[in-house]
Amino acid sequence: MTTESESFPRRHARTQRFTLGAPRSFTVAPDGSRVAFLRSGSGTDRANSLWVLDTATGTERVAADPRALLGGAEERLSPEERARRERSREGGAGIVGYAVDAAAELASFALSGRLFTAGLRSGEARALRTPGPVIDPRPAPDGRHVAYVARGALRVVGADGEGDRALAEPEGEGVTWGLAEFVAAEEMGRPRGFWWAPDSERLLVARVDDTPVRRWWISDPADPGSAPRQVAYPAAGTPNAEVRLFLAGLDGTRLEVLWDRARYPYLARVHWSAAGAPLLLVQARDQRSQLFLAVDTGTGATRMVHADEDPIWLELFPGVPCWSPSGRLVRIADEGGARVLAVGERPLTGAQLHVRAVLDVSDDDVLVTASAGEGAAVPETGEVHVYRVNELGVERVSEEPGVHSAVRSGDVTVLVSATPDRPGARVRVLRGGRTVAVVASHAENPGLSPRVTFTEGGARRIPCAVLMPSDHRGDALLPVLLDPYGGPHGQRVVAAHNAHLTSQWFADQGFAVVVADGRGTPGRSPAWEKAIRDDVAAIALQDQVDALRALAGEFPLDLDRVAIRGWSFGGYLAALAALRRPDVFHAAVVGAPVTDLRLYDTHYEERYLGLPDAQPEVYRRNSVIDDAGLVDAAGPHRPMMIVHGLADDNVVVAHSLRLSSALLAAGRPHEVLPLSGVTHMTPQESVAENLLLLQVDFLKRSLGLGGTQTGPA
Known part of the structure; x- marks a missing residue:
């Protein structure tokens, strides 16, 4: 607990820059009935719980409390989990990430190396008996299975805890299945290494072989009795990890996805939805050319959907590429000096907006974040807004000056708004544009207002x-x-x-x-x-x-x-x-x-x-x-x-x-x-x-x- 006599540096450190206690990692159920999110109990509590908000009543309840699930035991992290958190700059504790099934009924998460699930409607949380330490568990869309990584193997277990088995296991030292390699997690914004099929019968799984990568040693000079830690670090100009992609069936079948990996070694994005075939974005090592590829799930062959080239480099963006519900390619591209949203082959924005990320794609529109572009009538220094974009035009969703983002499903949107004159961020739940709930924040007031x-x-x-x-x-x-x-x-x-x-x-x-x-x-x-x-x-x-x-x-x-x-x-x-x-x-x-x-x-x-x-x-x-x-x-x-x-x-x-x-x-x-x-x-x-x-x-x-x-x- 902080006191008024504590200095700003002490409070800033203790509250992890006043982020503890703030809600984050939102998921909106497709039927709009509930919103799942993470939040710790106070502005100095590092341990996040999984919460659910009822959008009809605005009430919140805990779906999973890490302290109760661990029985008060100290949380212990595997070296692999520590590395994953370092890549994502995650400083919290407890439940730091979760995944849900298609209906947002079942959530899964790892806690102290163990696999847990929580019913987001029932509120019941339980541990599943699996080999560990567990990394990145993800339920199948139908909620019947949970896939996860343990000791470099991709495994799957029934949501009832039965039938645990490996779908792919390392063939030797330096090989992992279902994990992102260092540069994907650190630089590409791809922290994942496996993706469920919409029908829940198969997964796309990355196989990473980092044996070509040079080894470095990280030691602690303050503890000369501890052995140095070996890391595979791909320094500029040296070999990268070899990344391949496979279709793995729950029935034990496995099929490699084929593309020109010699020319396009970087697997930058993977998208698999019911709107189309699995979609890959692969990049050349010089990052000046990239291909959007559709995967034939019967043969593993790929066909080019779109190709990009740039004489300088090609940037990667959150949320794209993906398919629209009608099966058109959604991407962000640098065209005509502007960063635009394109659906199919048609750009839907121009120089007025600098598009930054795609948040959601529906039958009616695409939800994006964007800044004012070079062609904007009025500069908006430091502002980021949420916009709805379709072929009829552009509509701003966020209003007040600030930095905004959103999560949406159907007609329910969670709008997160940080402004210059208000500490932290305000989180509103909107239905049809009207506020129906506000997600509470327990973050501390900094007691300091920037001038x-x-x-x-x-x-x-x-x-x-x-x-x-x-x-x-x-x-x-x-x-x-x-x-x-x-x-x-x-x-x-x-x-x-x-x-x-x-x-x-x-x-x-x-x-x-x-x-x-x-x-x-x-x-x-x-x-x-x-x-x-x-x-x-x-x-x-x-x-x-x-x-x-x-x-x-x-x-x-x-x-x-x-x-x-x-x-x-x-x-x-x-x-x-x-x-x-x-x-x-x-x-x-x-x-x-x-x-x-x-x-x-x-x-x-x-x-x-x-x-x-x-x-x-x-x-x-x-x-x-x-x-x-x-x-x-x-x-x-x-x-x-x-x-x-x-x-x-x-x-x-x-x-x-x-x-x-x-x-x-x-x-x-x-x-x-x-x-x-x-x-x-x-x-x-x-x-x-x-x-x-x-x-x-x-x-x-x-x-x-x-x-x-x-x-x-």
Whole structure:
């Protein structure tokens, strides 16, 4: 339980950024009678329960309580489940994911490596006796069976707990059935590895062989008695896992699905519905061509439904490809300079909308999320809205400025709305456009309101958020802290209250905080995202500089005292800023940076820079370090604090160690903060809290601002 005397960093850490207690992972029953979702009991409770809301009465009830199901025992996770949660950045506990049958009558989930089911109408939850540890259990559409993965095998069990058996088992070390490989889960947005047929008699199952992938070792130097952990990591330019796809019948039959895997090795999407044949999206390794394939379930052969090519790269999107109920292909495409929704061969949107995801497809329309496109009459900086799209036009579902998403089935829609002036997100259940219920949130109020101005900076109209101290009055110049992510798939300038809490806390320590989404970040246009091809470092850094200088004409920014902080791509950007533009930046907090781009994964890095062997100069130019040591940079040496989790298996600590070695060889002073036992996330409460406090102390020391203050609680 928190108290009013606790600092913001402590409360921010304890509540996992004020996300605990908020409802999430919604499912609407096809008949519209109920909505299933996950939610923990309070703003400091990590253990999610499975809940059901009755849309007729608005009442909520618990369908599955993890503490009751485990009898109070401590939850234990397998290494495979820990890795799966790391890929999805899941920091919660209890029931962190679930799947339902077609009628949303039966839910299944894994808890402490065991398989459980819950009747969403009856409210009865039970454990099924199966081999473990269980990963990703999913009921068949008819609710008679549950498929799951255990020890690399795809297994199936009756919903009554009888008849457990393996449908596919590993033939050797390094082979798994029914799991997503590393790059699919980390970069493609495909966390799954098996898909039920609509008739519940067969499944499509991915067979992953990662024996070609190079092995790395993740150790814990703080525990020298523990053996290093081996991971298969496909670094840029090295072999990927071999992924094949099979049709597996409940009767034990198995048939391989065939396509040109040599030309299109990436299995990016799988869709199987009653509206058509199984649909695959496969990509070439260079991600400049892709095929939409329909599967003949009798022979395993595939036929091309559509093909895309792009001279730069092809992006992947949530919810597509899929079939409409009438059997037309639904996809998102970059056409005519815009990101559009296409049904069949016809685009249904234009330059006014930048389509981001498909949420639902019905006989009448397609439900999407989108931002204002380059052709919009009025810019809506940081906003994301829900729209209904059909051949007659486009209708906005969400109204108030903010970031919105939705889940829909039939005439019932769950609309999730985060706005700049309200903490957290409001969740409304709509029937025919009218609110029939509101899903309660138990998330804590942060007790902090961002003083944020959304604007655009420079000739390129870079989206920016500027945060001033809560008590700042007048025109006195303030030291500046840039707080970006600044790269692909990481929009930070969003019109939502809680997204800017940490930036506001830094502002209340005496900074003017600037968040800028330069070229390469999502949400604006295909050209904006793809401008960084082969030149990520220079373009991303230049846009931060341009935004800073442009905003100095509108806000009281002291350009003689400028710092930058960031994590992951943001850490990479912070390192670049301190080394390459010391004329602009005077200190940097460099968190979990990718410094040698050859040490990051294939699907991500090759999309932006190609293959290292084919373009070695491109990799050298974009890396913070190279084989010769530190990239040459003129000017003064700016202080850097390098922070990295030693257990990180995504951006391995070698990135920071190589940067530190290069800085030492070049005689450049710096600080290194190793985080023992910490991965790419920082979920540990004390680590997350003190990391914020140490950053403030470093920034104030480096800019000559005196000692640390923790700011308001």
